[in-house]
Amino acid sequence: MNRFDYVRPTTVAEAIQALGSDASARFIAGGTNLVDLMKYNVEKPGRLIDITRLPLGGIAEHEGGLRIGALVSNADLAYDARIQTRYPLLSSALLAGASAQLRNAASTGGNLNQRTRCYYFYDEGTPCNKREPGSGCPAIGGVNRIHAIFGASEACIATNPSDMCVALAALEATVQVTGPDGDRAIAFADYHRLPGDDPSKDNSLKPGEIVLSVDLPARDYGQHHTYLKLRDRLSYAFALVSVAAALELDGRTIKTARLALGGVAHKPWRNVEAEALLQGKPATRESFQAAADLIVAEAKPQSENGFKIELARRAIVRGLEQAAAGTPQNQSDKRIQ
Secondary structure: OOOOEEEOOOOHHHHHHHHHOOOOOEEEOOOOOHHHHHHOOOOOOOEEEEOOOOOOOOEEEEOOEEEEEOOOEHHHHHHOHHHHHHOHHHHHHHHOOOOHHHHHHOEHHHHHOOOOOOHHHHOOOOOOOOOOOOOOOOOOOOOOOOOOOOOOOOOOOOOOOOOHHHHHHHHOOEEEEEEOOEEEEEEHHHHEOOOOOOOOOOEOOOOOOEEEEEEEOOOOOOOOEEEEEEOOOOOOOOOOEEEEEEEEEEOOEEEEEEEEEEOOOOOOEEOHHHHHHHOOOEOOHHHHHHHHHHHHOOOOOOOOOOHHHHHHHHHHHHHHHHHHHOOOOOOOOOOOO
16 A cells, blocks of 8 residues: 555645645545555555544535535434435435445445446556546456446446435435535536546546535425345345436326436436426336336447346336335345336
């Protein structure tokens, strides 16, 4: 491991100053992703900025919704009574991820900014455009079973690994950040980036910025929701395909639909046209199949992950059916029909 400085600021201003004075500096909170990347020599920070003393904890009421501090742990967020009652989709997604020990350490801001689990990204002995722009993407034509079927480019086909972020995308959260140029709010749909020509940058943070909080809007979809995660083993595995589905119903008519997919793109994947297609339709399998068909029509599989298209199609239909019925996914149920 390379040598690095360690600082522990007590104010956000101090943290921003410490980050801006060293281009290789990195923030660290729970460290559940960064420490692994350091062990693999993927990240080689010259300075670690421990932000655990910053006043960024707590969950508070905010404009009819909730404001979640960047340092709130995944465990505290998942088990918070307000989240479980008003935003159970988020709680379900968090509990589907990692292990209890990791959820105790992982922070909201860290989960938001975690990096891909692509095999080639973690292997310093192989080229990777995310690690070294311009070096190539051996996943294209290589071992790519877990890789993207939406939004990929010739430079990168990696996927975002987060469960939490899939739910936040469906809930249309907002990310509050600050930096040298002051505060700004980023709509969740704009926070993560598709790879394009520069896959080394995962999000839309500007140099020197830090996440302060994540805001949940007043609409909560507390009754008709589900988070369905399909993976190779039931626990402690990243999604091959996941679905966050939320519906607002008037009887059996869909007033509003929100749908996001995980494990299939460089960012949580939403198709607003499919959501619009569901609006005003009856909450039936036929309606859900039409939306699923529209979503997967733009999928572009790689050599080993074509199965994800049909898996995603069936998962979307099943997730919407469970949301409409008010029966959230049981994590012990692995069947997909």
